[in-house]
Amino acid sequence: MTFNANEFDAKEVVGNDRKHVWHHITQHKPFEENDPMVIVKGEGMRVWDAKGNEYLDAVSGAVWTVNVGYGRTEIADAVRDQLVTMNYFAQTAGNVPAAQFAERLIEKMPGMSRVYYSNSGSEANEKAFKIVRQIAEKKYGGKKHKILFRERDYHGTTITALSATGQYERKNQYGPFTPGFVEVPHCCEYRSQWGDVEDYGIRAANEIERVILEEGPDTVGALCLEPITAGGGVIEPPQGYWDRVQEICKKYDILLHIDEVVCGLGRTGKWFGYQHYGIKPDMVTMAKGVASGYAAISCTVTTEEVFAAFKEDDDARMGYFRDISTFGGCTAGPAAALVNMDIIEREGLLDNVVEQGEYLRGRLNQLMEKYDVIGDVRGKGLFAGFELVKDRETKEPVDESLPIQIGAHCMQNGVIIGRTNRSFKEYNNTVCLSPALIATQADIDKIVDAIDNALAELAPNA
């Protein structure tokens, strides 16, 4: 056997990694002097590196993905059984787990109807963008092709997904971008663009209408939003926002695309983030937590009405959705997703997220009382963030070096936390937490205690 997950020379692995692997979103200069971290094992909420260090993972695989935790043998067993029976056939044909998972997923999404499979959040969003563009061609002579996105939201790494991303530092040096994507203002009340206003949520939503009117409503096909902005700083839209957004979309015949890549599959205490706000989307995209990282899978889910636009067209040659994703036909993804969903249901993880999420926010609010450097605590369910500021009055953000140091301090004490990372120069000041949905009160205590210790050393009150 050429590979055995449990038998390897750790030194050799780290050496090979250091020599040949290009890590994601990482400056490699320090690896000229130091070894990169190589993760070799995971169990529950814990991971171990090649040097034998144990960590409590407060960010579900660094990027809010491993929702049901590490080491789930029942997912691995189901994937193995599926792979030896039937590993792959292009999704031009159906397969067993894809059909079964689609049925289970749609059950959880009243009003939605069709599931289109691909491999990553970026790709799922690209499919939605292509759907909008093709509907524009079919119904509006190509005119209603523009897609609105929100400042501070992230929709992925490909050039077009980045074109739809409201984080200028993340986009910096990767242009020129795909035309037809237009930014609308963010809705982070703590960073209100209009000072202290009573109806901030409505005001922020009305800004979307302003942009639509400026662009011309007959040119705007869709609005793409995260239900709660994730990497842009954990921002829950304020009261009144979503109702007004839906009114605006209806008024101007604009499709509403909700990006659930982070919030989907339980992160916020419901199956999907949008379900907290009475939103009726036309398209929903999801990825990370769908199979908790046990296999690559993403889904672009649409209403029957969106789907029907491609079926009822009388141009049988060109009128259907002429898109394919080779690995969207892999059966491992939906097989893993089926068991992932079973686990969330059987273990009552949505309830756990609500309960532990409240506990987590309570503890973070206590930290805010203790440290002036915390300006705002935000989040929903097991999805939380807090902003670090130089001064609570002026809200001037700290330099990104502070959250970096806090992360390093926690890591040294065996806890992995997250932060906004080169998204926008001013606001790389948010510490982010997204522990697995299985987190216990003891896990939360360990995470918050590590942050407490870091703040005591790095940012004590003056």
Ligand SMILES: Cc1ncc(COP(=O)(O)O)c(C=O)c1O
């Ligand atoms: C909200 C959101 N959408 C899309 C993506 C892109 O997903 P992927 O990295 O799987 O392409 C991400 C990734 O972090 C995300 O946070």
